[in-house]
Amino acid sequence: MLILSLALVLSPIIEAVASTTTFQPLGIPFLNPVVTAPGFSAQVLFSNLTTPRGITFDGAGNLLVVERGLGVTAFTEARNGTGWERTIVISNPNFTQGIQVDGNNLYVSTAGQVLLYDYNAQQKSITGNPTTIIDDIPPDGDLTTHTLQLQKQGGTTNILIASGPFTNIDPTARDPSSGRSQIRSLNLDSPQAIPQSYFDGELIAFGIRNPAGFAFSTTSPSKILYVVENGASIDNTTGLTEMFVNDNPADELEKVFLDLPPKTYGFPDCTTLWNPFADPIGDPQFTKLPRGAQFSLLLEPGRGNKFCNNKTNNEPPILSFQAHSVPLDIKFYEPQSNVSVNGFPLKFKDDAFVSFHGSFNRVPPTGYGVIHIPFGDNGPSSSNYTFIVQVANLNPCPGQCIRPVGLAFGKDGRLFVSSDSSGELFVVERV
Numbered sequence: 001m002l003i004l005s006l007a008l009v010l011s012p013i014i015e016a017v018a019s020t021t022t023f024q025p026l027g028i029p030f031l032n033p034v035v036t037a038p039g040f041s042a043q044v045l046f047s048n049l050t051t052p053r054g055i056t057f058d059g060a061g062n063l064l065v066v067e068r069g070l071g072v073t074a075f076t077e078a079r080n081g082t083g084w085e086r087t088i089v090i091s092n093p094n095f096t097q098g099i100q101v102d103g104n105n106l107y108v109s110t111a112g113q114v115l116l117y118d119y120n121a122q123q124k125s126i127t128g129n130p131t132t133i134i135d136d137i138p139p140d141g142d143l144t145t146h147t148l149q150l151q152k153q154g155g156t157t158n159i160l161i162a163s164g165p166f167t168n169i170d171p172t173a174r175d176p177s178s179g180r181s182q183i184r185s186l187n188l189d190s191p192q193a194i195p196q197s198y199f200d201g202e203l204i205a206f207g208i209r210n211p212a213g214f215a216f217s218t219t220s221p222s223k224i225l226y227v228v229e230n231g232a233s234i235d236n237t238t239g240l241t242e243m244f245v246n247d248n249p250a251d252e253l254e255k256v257f258l259d260l261p262p263k264t265y266g267f268p269d270c271t272t273l274w275n276p277f278a279d280p281i282g283d284p285q286f287t288k289l290p291r292g293a294q295f296s297l298l299l300e301p302g303r304g305n306k307f308c309n310n311k312t313n314n315e316p317p318i319l320s321f322q323a324h325s326v327p328l329d330i331k332f333y334e335p336q337s338n339v340s341v342n343g344f345p346l347k348f349k350d351d352a353f354v355s356f357h358g359s360f361n362r363v364p365p366t367g368y369g370v371i372h373i374p375f376g377d378n379g380p381s382s383s384n385y386t387f388i389v390q391v392a393n394l395n396p397c398p399g400q401c402i403r404p405v406g407l408a409f410g411k412d413g414r415l416f417v418s419s420d421s422s423g424e425l426f427v428v429e430r431v
C-alpha cells in the first residue's frame, strides 16, 4: 500500500523530469523567405524539427505535432510572450502523420496501426503504454501516412482512416477489399475486439489515390466530407509527352457524401486534366477538352474515356488543383468566440485552406504554400483559389523551401502550419 501510494505521488515528478522542454524566441527567419496575401504575415515559431507532419490542438491549447522519426511534441507560447516552448510528449519513431485528440484520448497512426495514448493536456504528458486499437491497415506500398479524423456526433465517436496505393498506379485499388486508396470509418464506442481490424471498418470512399487530408464540411458536418487527393505521376504513361505531364494531371478536391453508398473516384484508371494546351503538338487530343475533364490512362481495354466519364465508375472532383501541387491537408475556418485581432477575418468563415507540399519533378517548381478556397453552401464558390502564404522564390525548391503539411486553426483564429523538410512550424496571421 505504502509503495503504491508513493509511486502515485512520484510518477508525475518522474515524468516531468523525463520530458524535455526547449525554447525558441520569435524573430527567427524562414530558411527561405515567404510572401503572404495582402493583409497577412507569417512567422516561424520553431525551427529544426524532425519532419513535422500532422498537427492538432489539445484541450489546453497546446499544439501537438507528429515529428516523423521522433514522436509527438507539444508547442506552447511562453508566458513572457517572447517565443514558444517545445516539449517532447512521446518518443516513438514509428508515427507517420495522423494525430487526433479528444480529452485524454490521443490517437496517432503508424504504418499499420492506430495507437491510443492516455494523455494529460495540462501536463503535456502520457501515462503508461499505448493500446493498439486498430490493426491491419495496409502497412506497405508508396504512401503509408494514414491521416486520421475523429467524427463525434449524437454520442458516438468514429475514426476515419486514410490508406494510400501499393504502387504509383495501383490496379489492386480497383477492388475496395484491397484496402488501398480509400477511407474507412471505425466506431470506437463499443468495439467487439481490441484491436479492431481496419477491414471491419465501413468503407466511406475508394479510388482516391492518396486521400492525404480530409475535413467535414462546416455547414453539413454529418453528411459531407471534403478530401484532397494527389494525382498519380503519369510520366511513363504511353502516348503522353514530357511537356504534357509537366502540367498534368490535376490534383483534386473530392466531395464525399456520407449518407450515400461509397463511390469510386476513379483511381487507378481515370484522372483529371489540368492544362489542355500543355503540349498541343505532341498531345493534341486534349486541346478541345476543358480543365477538369476526366480522361483515361488506358490501362485496360474497356476502361477508356467513355468508362471514365460515367459517374458509376468515376466520381469527378469538384475542384482541380494545379498539377504537382501535392495537397496534404485541408481545414475549414470556423471562427470561435475569441478570435484575436491577428485572427483570420470573419468573412473567411466556412472557407477551406489547403496545404500544398509542392512539386518534386516539375519545371519550374509549383506549390510550396497554403491556398485559400472561398466556399459557399455547396462547395467552392468558383474554380479560383489563391495563396495565403507561399515561398517567395520557387526556383531553388525543394531546397530549404517551406513544404507545408499539417494545418490547424487556433482558437484565436490564426492558422498554424507544419513544414516537413524545412523542419519549421509557422503561423499565418492578419496584420
Ligand SMILES: *[C@@H]1O[C@H](CO)[C@@H](O)[C@H](O)[C@H]1NC(C)=O
Pocket: 024, 028, 047, 048
Ligand atoms: C538549427 O540548426 C542549425 C544547424 O545545427 C543551427 O545552425 C541553427 O542555429 C538552428 N536554428 C535554430 C533556430 O536553433
Ligand SMILES: *[C@@H]1O[C@H](CO)[C@@H](O)[C@H](O)[C@H]1NC(C)=O
Pocket: 023, 078, 079, 080, 081, 082, 085
Ligand atoms: C521567456 O521565457 C523562456 C522560457 O519559457 C525563457 O527561456 C526566456 O529566456 C524568457 N525570455 C525573456 C526575455 O524573459
Ligand SMILES: *[C@@H]1O[C@H](CO)[C@@H](O)[C@H](O)[C@H]1NC(C)=O
Pocket: 091, 092, 093, 094
Ligand atoms: C517501432 O516499431 C518497431 C517495429 O514494429 C518495434 O519493434 C518498436 O518497438 C516500435 N517502437 C516503439 C517505441 O513502439
Ligand SMILES: *[C@@H]1O[C@H](CO)[C@@H](O)[C@H](O)[C@H]1NC(C)=O
Pocket: 168, 233, 234, 235, 236
Ligand atoms: C518512369 O520510368 C523511369 C525509367 O524507367 C523510372 O526511373 C521512373 O521511376 C518511372 N516513373 C514512374 C513515376 O513510374
Ligand SMILES: *[C@@H]1O[C@H](CO)[C@@H](O)[C@H](O)[C@H]1NC(C)=O
Pocket: 310, 311, 312, 313
Ligand atoms: C455507366 O456504367 C454502369 C456500370 O457499368 C452502367 O450500368 C451504365 O449503363 C453506364 N451508363 C451509361 C450512361 O453508359
Ligand SMILES: *[C@@H]1O[C@H](CO)[C@@H](O)[C@H](O)[C@H]1NC(C)=O
Pocket: 338, 340, 412
Ligand atoms: C481571449 O483571448 C485573449 C487574448 O488572446 C486572452 O487573454 C483571453 O484569456 C481569452 N479569453 C477566453 C475566454 O478564452
Ligand SMILES: *[C@@H]1O[C@H](CO)[C@@H](O)[C@H](O)[C@H]1NC(C)=O
Pocket: 382, 383, 384
Ligand atoms: C479568378 O481570379 C482572377 C484574379 O483574381 C480573376 O481575374 C478571375 O476573374 C477569376 N476567375 C473566376 C472564374 O472567378
